[in-house]
Structures are given as structure tokens and as C-alpha cells.
Amino acid sequence: MNTIILRTASNYLLPLLLLFSVFILLRGHYLPGGGFVGGLVAAIAFVLHAFANGLDNTRTLLRIHPGYFMPLGLALSFLSGLAPILRTGRPFMSGLWFDGPLPAIGLIGSPLFFDIGVYFVVIGASLTIIFTITENA
Amino acid sequence: MLLAVLSGFIFALGLAAFGRRFKGRAVVLSALLPFGLFAYFLSLLPGAAAGQPAVYRYAWAPSLGVELSFHADGLGLLFALIISGIGTLVFLYSAEYMKGHKYLGRFYAYLGAFMGAMLGVVLSDNILALFIFWELTSLSSFFLIGFKNEEAASRRSALTALGVTGAGGLLLLAGALLLVYVTGTYSIREMLTSGVALPEHGLYPAVLCLVFGAAFTKSAQFPFHFWLPEAMKAPTPVSTYLHSATMVKAGIYLLMRLSPLLSGHQYWHATLITLGGVTMLYAAVHILFRTDLKGILAYSTVAALGILAFLIGIGTEAALLAAAVFVLVHALYKAALFLIAGIIDHEAGTRDVTRLSGLGRIMLPVAAAGFLVAISSAGAPPTFGFVGKDLIYEATLHAGPWSTLLTAMAILANMLLLYGGFVAGIRPFAGPLPEEFEKAHMPGPLLWVPPVLLAALSLLFGLAPQLLEGMLARPAVAAMVAGQPDFHLKLWHGFNLVLQLSGLTLAGGLLLYWLFRPSLRLERRIGRLENISPKGITEGLARGFERFSGWYTHLLQSGYVRRYVFIIISFLLALVSYRIFTSVNLYIDYGRISSMATYEAVILLLMLVATLIAVFTDSRLAAVAAMGVVGYSICLLFVFYSAPDLAMTQFAIDTLTVILFVLVLYRLPKYLKISNTRGRLRDGALALAFGMLITVLALEVLNEDINREVGNYYAEHAYVLARGKNIVNVILVDFRGMDTLVEISVLTVAAVGVFSLLGTGLDIKKRGEK
Numbered sequence: 001m002n003t004i005i006l007r008t009a010s011n012y013l014l015p016l017l018l019l020f021s022v023f024i025l026l027r028g029h030y031l032p033g034g035g036f037v038g039g040l041v042a043a044i045a046f047v048l049h050a051f052a053n054g055l056d057n058t059r060t061l062l063r064i065h066p067g068y069f070m071p072l073g074l075a076l077s078f079l080s081g082l083a084p085i086l087r088t089g090r091p092f093m094s095g096l097w098f099d100g101p102l103p104a105i106g107l108i109g110s111p112l113f114f115d116i117g118v119y120f121v122v123i124g125a126s127l128t129i130i131f132t133i134t135e136n137a
Numbered sequence: 138m139l140l141a142v143l144s145g146f147i148f149a150l151g152l153a154a155f156g157r158r159f160k161g162r163a164v165v166l167s168a169l170l171p172f173g174l175f176a177y178f179l180s181l182l183p184g185a186a187a188g189q190p191a192v193y194r195y196a197w198a199p200s201l202g203v204e205l206s207f208h209a210d211g212l213g214l215l216f217a218l219i220i221s222g223i224g225t226l227v228f229l230y231s232a233e234y235m236k237g238h239k240y241l242g243r244f245y246a247y248l249g250a251f252m253g254a255m256l257g258v259v260l261s262d263n264i265l266a267l268f269i270f271w272e273l274t275s276l277s278s279f280f281l282i283g284f285k286n287e288e289a290a291s292r293r294s295a296l297t298a299l300g301v302t303g304a305g306g307l308l309l310l311a312g313a314l315l316l317v318y319v320t321g322t323y324s325i326r327e328m329l330t331s332g333v334a335l336p337e338h339g340l341y342p343a344v345l346c347l348v349f350g351a352a353f354t355k356s357a358q359f360p361f362h363f364w365l366p367e368a369m370k371a372p373t374p375v376s377t378y379l380h381s382a383t384m385v386k387a388g389i390y391l392l393m394r395l396s397p398l399l400s401g402h403q404y405w406h407a408t409l410i411t412l413g414g415v416t417m418l419y420a421a422v423h424i425l426f427r428t429d430l431k432g433i434l435a436y437s438t439v440a441a442l443g444i445l446a447f448l449i450g451i452g453t454e455a456a457l458l459a460a461a462v463f464v465l466v467h468a469l470y471k472a473a474l475f476l477i478a479g480i481i482d483h484e485a486g487t488r489d490v491t492r493l494s495g496l497g498r499i500m501l502p503v504a505a506a507g508f509l510v511a512i513s514s515a516g517a518p519p520t521f522g523f524v525g526k527d528l529i530y531e532a533t534l535h536a537g538p539w540s541t542l543l544t545a546m547a548i549l550a551n552m553l554l555l556y557g558g559f560v561a562g563i564r565p566f567a568g569p570l571p572e573e574f575e576k577a578h579m580p581g582p583l584l585w586v587p588p589v590l591l592a593a594l595s596l597l598f599g600l601a602p603q604l605l606e607g608m609l610a611r612p613a614v615a616a617m618v619a620g621q622p623d624f625h626l627k628l629w630h631g632f633n634l635v636l637q638l639s640g641l642t643l644a645g646g647l648l649l650y651w652l653f654r655p656s657l658r659l660e661r662r663i664g665r666l667e668n669i670s671p672k673g674i675t676e677g678l679a680r681g682f683e684r685f686s687g688w689y690t691h692l693l694q695s696g697y698v699r700r701y702v703f704i705i706i707s708f709l710l711a712l713v714s715y716r717i718f719t720s721v722n723l724y725i726d727y728g729r730i731s732s733m734a735t736y737e738a739v740i741l742l743l744m745l746v747a748t749l750i751a752v753f754t755d756s757r758l759a760a761v762a763a764m765g766v767v768g769y770s771i772c773l774l775f776v777f778y779s780a781p782d783l784a785m786t787q788f789a790i791d792t793l794t795v796i797l798f799v800l801v802l803y804r805l806p807k808y809l810k811i812s813n814t815r816g817r818l819r820d821g822a823l824a825l826a827f828g829m830l831i832t833v834l835a836l837e838v839l840n841e842d843i844n845r846e847v848g849n850y851y852a853e854h855a856y857v858l859a860r861g862k863n864i865v866n867v868i869l870v871d872f873r874g875m876d877t878l879v880e881i882s883v884l885t886v887a888a889v890g891v892f893s894l895l896g897t898g899l900d901i902k903k904r905g906e907k
């Protein structure tokens with residue numbers, strides 16, 4: 001898929017799409033969106049880049065193997081579930097929130113970190129699967 | 138006490154980490170662990186004797202009724218002392234016997250884990266905890282039998298043992314749950330005192346069958362006995378520890394422990410007496426046909442276990458006392474005999490009794506120990522064996538109408554045991570020393586001191602059985618009978634019938650020992666009967682099962698994804714449509730179906746056309762694109778029916794799928810018809826049928842009244858409890874966050890699976906480039 005238009009466009013699309021995926025991730029709690037969709041969008045961004053520039057270029061861009069996102073995300077989600085136990089002694093996965101909303105960001109609580117974990121796992125899993133299959137096709 | 142039971146496991150875990158450094162003096166010092174336990178259990182004895190046993194409780198999984206509660210009463214302590222005491226000696230002995238072995242750390246780890254598990258079995262009060270420890274003993278036994286894992290025979294016998302005892306473990310679980318159901322408590326102690334008259338309960342036969350199944354497999358009763366002689370492939374210290382002194386007694390322990398609850402009915406007594414009797418005679422006769430020292434000891438162990446079951450079956454106070462004492466008698470002399478057999482094997486290089494003789498000139502202390510334990514196994518005075526055998530005869534003589542027969546059986550079994558003990562403990566040391574063994578020499582003290590100690594104990598308890606009476610025997614029996622047991626352990630009872638029977642046994646056994654010579658010829662002859670023995674039959678069954686599962690697997694597992702999909706969908710179709718057409722009243726409620734807008738019709742048309750293109754096109758890329766159109770159309774439908782979250786996700790997924798397909802298909806030839814027309818027709822028919830089924834299901838779902846309670850709860854509480862306005866997201870990350878956590882774990886597993894199955898990940902490629 002060696003077209004110059006797609007290649008040029010994908011270089012600009014990648015940061016835009018990544019930003020968009022974070023936007024979708026963060027708005028998830030109030031409006032349609034969330035970690036799962038956000039992760040998929042981010043994965044699409046990378047896959048599009050690979051589509052236009054070749055897998056090896058995307059790999060160089062990523063620096064680490066996408067598989068490492070999975071344990072990172074799992075750990076984040078798990079820890080966010082664990083936090084209530086450690087902080088307040090309430091059961092696993094009960095929501096833990098800061099008292100007031102933070103300026104410019106909004107209300108932050110453990111579900112947000114949980115969702116960020118989901119985001120990373122989805123990116124890692126889909127990219128691992130797609131990259132591995134593409135490589136062997 | 139929790140620490141005492143778990144210390145074996147902690148020791149094993151520690152060895153798993155530091156196994157490489159485990160050699161030399163550290164190995165000998167590791168015997169301090171079982172010795173410390175032995176001392177600890179000794180310190181608990183006075184409490185148990187006074188009727189105030191030490192108790193420890195820890196709620197482990199309270200919702201399942203599993204509690205780690207330990208209860209050191211007389212019976213438990215009798216076994217715990219044997220386990221830790223013999224454990225100490227085996228730990229010491231193995232330090233020399235296994236010296237320099239590559240996996241010494243692993244060996245001790247298994248031993249430690251086994252000891253912990255065994256202590257757990259005999260001290261647990263919770264019946265589910267007992268089951269868990271019971272299974273752990275089977276597992277550690279598996280590893281120990283198969284310790285020489287480079288030998289096929291070892292691996293096979295380890296599997297046999299695991300198969301038999303594992304099956305028994307499952308029976309135990311079922312039996313335990315039935316017991317819990319009947320008595321309403323998980324605590325064994327409460328079961329015994331609950332006052333439930335189990336023999337009158339309707340489930341009694343079932344409980345009995347299950348408990349017997351568990352105990353008989355573990356304690357190698359006929360017809361499950363065959364795993365025990367097989368298990369002799371294990372290193373000798375293991376045979377000593379697991380397969381003579383402790384693990385095989387777990388079944389006996391179970392019977393003893395539950396005897397107050399289950400006994401009193403004809404089923405209990407008749408089964409145990411019959412099977413125990415058959416086991417002891419069958420195995421005792423087998424002793425005659427063996428030439429391998431460990432083989433002889435294995436069969437005499439099976440016979441001894443038979444005697445124990447037999448005594449528990451008689452079930453009188455005298456019989457239970459005899460059983461409790463015989464457990465100790467047997468542990469002392471049989472462990473010693475095994476250790477001696479190990480020494481002989483180690484020094485002379487053979488265990489063939491037809492060749493061994495005269496070793497007494499080289500290793501006098503071992504010979505002395507052998508002699509002592511041999512006469513203890515023969516039940517001759519003044520050893521502890523004599524006390525035990527007297528009690529057995531005492532029990533059989535007062536066993537009611539069948540007493541003559543039972544006594545005769547016991548006498549016969551004891552004669553043969555005497556023969557086995559003499560062949561293993563005396564014959565290798567007696568007579569002239571053949572040339573081939575002249576190079577054998579006296580073993581190191583770590584090897585010969587343990588059997589000598591055991592022999593000395595056999596003698597000591599024989600001379601002064603009253604040492605055991607108050608502290609050990611009485612509390613142990615008290616755990617099995619109602620009321621306070623009344624007896625006295627004595628070496629000398631005067632000239633009575635029992636003494637005459639003892640004399641008869643001795644005379645008969647000695648005669649057999651002088652006249653009968655074991656030979657390879659006899660062993661071969663009995664080998665021919667293997668095919669109809671329980672072992673042969675079980676193995677045949679196992680082979681048949683293996684063949685069947687092979688056939689069955691080949692039938693379904695073709696290795697082609699399209700075949701799997703075909704099978705799965707046809708099966709689902711058959712099952713669901715059967716259910717729907719037999720029991721659901723099919724109708725369509727037009728009132729509930731909203732009218733269709735124009736744009737919806739357009740989208741449907743689009744989907745239909747795309748589907749047809751995907752089916753009939755010759756180009757792969759066109760098919761993929763058409764599938765993408767179907768996917769996006771579904772997204773639009775989601776949007777129309779106000780499910781934006783779903784639509785977004787579906788949209789992203791579809792994009793990814795299309796890209797993935799294109800990436801993969803890009804490398805394949807563009808135009809190709811893979812399947813023939815017949816195959817396509819078949820697949821098409823299946824697809825249509827499945828689509829119709831889903832349609833019917835969807836229409837039927839509309840007819841059902843939907844329970845909105847859960848949905849309403851989420852809608853009402855999403856903001857109040859979880860501070861989110863997007864209910865879908867709140868459900869995902871908060872209300873059902875646990876599900877999501879598991880889902881992303883599954884996703885990870887899937888990705889790792891793809892990554893490892895397809896093999897060449899990034900790292901490997903990089904390595905290739907280097």
C-alpha cells in the first residue's frame with residue numbers, strides 16, 4: 001500500500017487519532033466512550049500507520065513491543081481495584097474518589113485508572129495480534 | 138499447631154528456592170525439622186491423655202465451610218508421632234543414601250511437603266481440609282515414586298499410584314460432602330458427637346461405599362493393592378516413609394477416625410472383615426513368590442494393612458486397641474526392614490534374596506537390628522510385635538460367632554508375615570559370605586543408626602509396653618470407642634490360649650522359613666497370572682479408555698477451522714431448535730414491532746446486497762470490503778436505536794477487522810475458488826438455517842416480559858454511587874468491574890496465545906538479524 005497520500009496523511013493522523021483516543025477514553029464516564037473504544041481507536045491509529053509506512057517503521061516508532069502494554073494495563077486495573085482495600089479497607093473494586101474535582105481535569109477516582117488500564121490492555125492485545133498475524137502472513 | 142503442619146510445606150518452598158545450595162551438612166541438619174515436630178507432638182501428649190487435646194482453628198475459606206482446624210487427640214497424635222519420628226530417621230538416612238544426587242534438594246522438598254500433608258491429614262478436624270491434605274499426600278507420593286524420572290518403569294508406577302489413590306481421593310470428597318449433608322457440620326469432632334445415628338440413615342450405604350473406596354485405595358486393600366508393590370520403584374527411603382509407615386496408613390486412619398460414626402452396622406463389619414481378610418491372606422501368600430527384598434516387604438505391608446482393616450472391621454474395643462498398637466508395631470518394624478533393605482541394596486548392590494547371605498559378618502549392627510525387627514514382625518517375645526500379636530488374637534478370639542475362623546485367618550497371615558520378616562531381616566545376614574559380596578563394607582552411621590534405633594524401640598516397647606499405655610494407647614483408643622477404655626498393655630499374660638496360639642504361629646512360621654526357598658521360577662510362574670489380576674484388568678481398562686479417547690478426538694479434531702465452525706454451529710442449531718420446537722409456543726406479536734422507517738429499509742437493503750456480494754464474488758478483497766459494509770451498517774442500526782457506545786466499539790472493531798483481513802489477504806492470490814459447489818451449498822444451507830434460528834430467537838425474546846429491575850437499578854444509581862453519567866461505562870468499570878478485569882485478562886491470554894502460536898515475535902526476528 002505504497003501511496004504517497006496515505007503515507008503523508010498517516011503521519012499527521014497518528015498523533016491526531018491518539019489524541020482522539022485519549023479524549024474518548026476520558027469522556028467515557030459521562031458520555032459515550034471509554035477505555036475499550038479508546039484503546040481500539042489508538043490501535044487503529046498504529047495499524048493505519050503500519051499500513052502506510054510498513055510494519056517495521058511503526059515498530060521503530062513504538063520502540064517497545066506492543067505486548068508490554070498488556071501487563072502494564074492489567075497491573076494498573078488490578079491496582080486500581082486494590083487501592084480501596086489499602087486506603088480504606090473497603091472491598092476489592094469499590095470506587096475511590098477524590099473529594100472535589102480537580103481544575104481542568106475534573107473528578108478523578110479509581111474507576112478512571114481502571115479504564116486507563118483497559119485502554120492499555122486493548123491497545124496491547126490488538127496490536128500484538130495484528131502485528132503477529134501480519135508478520136506471518 | 139498451624140505452623141507445625143505447614144512447616145513441611147514452608148521447608149519444601151524454601152528448598153525450591155535454594156535447592157542448589159542444599160548439600161553436605163545442611164542436609165543432615167534438615168532432620169531437625171521433623172525432630173522438632175516430634176518433640177512438639179510429644180509435648181502435646183499429656184494434654185491428649187488428660188482429655189484436653191490441643192485445638193487450633195483458623196477460618197480459611199469460611200464461605201465454603203473450609204476451616205483449618207487442627208485437633209491433636211490421642212489417635213491423631215499416635216499417627217503424628219509416627220510421621221514425625223520416622224520422618225526424622227528418614228531425613229537422616231536419606232542424607233547418606235541419596236548423597237551427591239543431582240536433585241537432592243528436590244527430593245527433600247517432596248519429603249517435606251509429604252510430611253506436612255500427612256500431618257494435615259491426621260490432625261485436621263475439618264473434613265474438607267482433610268480431603269485437601271489427603272490429595273496432597275497422593276501428589277507428593279506421585280513425585281516421590283517417580284523420582285527417578287528417567288526410568289520408564291518409575292514413571293509408570295507413579296502414574297498407577299496417582300491414578301488409584303487419586304480416584305480414591307475423589308470418592309473421599311464425595312463421601313465427605315455426603316457426611317456433611319447428613320450430619321450438618323464440617324467438623325469431624327462434631328460429627329462424632331452429633332448423635333446422628335448414621336447406620337439408620339438412608340444415605341448410609343452410599344457414604345460407606347465412598348469412604349471405603351477412599352480408604353481401600355489409599356491403604357492398598359484388595360483389589361486396589363497393586364499400586365503399592367509397584368510403588369517400590371521409589372528410592373528406598375521413600376518406600377520406608379510413605380509406603381510402609383505413614384501414607385498407606387492414611388486410609389486406616391480414616392477408617393479409625395470415622396469408626397465411631399459408621400460402625401455398628403453389618404455392612405461396615407462384614408465388608409471390612411471380608412476385604413481386610415482377603416487382602417491379608419492374598420498378600421501374605423504373595424510374599425512366598427517374591428525374590429526381591431522390597432517386593433517381599435511390599436506384600437507383607439499390604440498384608441499388614443489387611444490385618445488393620447480386618448481388626449477395625451471386628452470393631453470391638455479389644456480389636457481397636459489391637460489395631461492402634463499394631464499400627465505402631467508395624468511402623469517400627471517395617472520401617473526398619475525397609476531401611477535395612479536399602480542398606481543391603483546400597484552396599485551389596487542387589488536385593489535378590491536368593492543370592493544374599495552372610496552380610497552379618499560385615500555389618501553386625503545392621504544384622505542385629507535385622508534380627509530384632511524380624512522377631513518383632515514374627516511376634517515373638519520379648520519384642521513389641523509380641524504384644525501386638527497377642528492383642529490381635531485376643532481380639533479375634535472374642536469376635537463372636539465367627540471367632541474360630543477369624544483366628545485361624547489371623548494365625549495364617551501371621552505365619553506368613555513371620556516368614557517375610559525373617560527372609561528380609563535375617564536371611565541376608567545369616568550363613569557364609571559369598572565371594573561376590575566380599576567387597577561390601579559397613580555403611581556410614583547415618584545409614585545404620587536409624588534402623589538400629591527403630592529395632593531398639595521395638596525391643597523397649599516389648600519389654601515395657603506400659604510406657605505407652607497411659608500416654609498413647611489409651612487416648613488413641615478413647616478416640617474410637619464410647620466411654621473410657623479399660624485395658625493394660627503387658628508382655629506376659631500367663632499360659633493361656635493366646636500364648637498357645639502364639640506358639641503355634643511361631644512354630645508354623647519357622648517351619649515355613651526352614652523348608653521353603655523362594656526362587657525366580659516361582660516368581661515367574663505367578664507372573665503369568667497377572668492378566669487376570671486386578672492390576673491387569675485395571676490396566677486393560679485404562680488402555681481401552683486411551684484408545685477410545687484417541688478415536689473420539691480424531692473424529693472431532695480435524696485441525697481445520699472451517700470444520701470446527703461447522704460442527705459447533707450444527708450442534709448449536711440442533712440443540713436450540715430442538716428446544717424451541719418442542720417446548721416454546723411460537724408466535725409473532727406484531728403489536729410490539731415498530732414500523733420501519735425508510736432509512737432503515739435502505740440500510741437493510743445495503744446489508745443484503747453486501748452479503749450477496751461477499752458470498753458470490755471471486756475476489757477476496759471485494760468479499761472483505763463487503764463484510765465491512767455489513768459491519769458498518771450494523772453500526773448505523775446501533776446508532777438509530779440509541780446505543781452510541783456499542784456503535785463506536787463496533788465501528789472500531791470493524792475497521793480493525795477489515796484492515797487485518799486486508800493485511801493478511803494482500804499476500805494471497807487474488808482470484809481463487811477454494812471450495813467446490815457442493816461444499817458451498819452445504820455451508821450456505823447451514824448459514825441460512827442458523828440465521829433463521831437467530832431470527833426466531835430474536836422474535837421470541839420480544840414476546841418475553843423483560844425484567845427491568847437490574848437495568849433500572851443501574852440507571853438510578855450510576856450517578857449517585859459511581860459518579861458517572863454514562864451508564865454503560867459505569868457498568869463496565871464500576872458495577873461489573875470485576876467482569877471487565879477478567880475480560881481484559883482473557884484478552885491478554887488470547888493475544889499471548891496468538892503471539893506464541895505464530896512463533897516469530899519481534900524479539901525472535903531481532904535475534905535472527907543479529
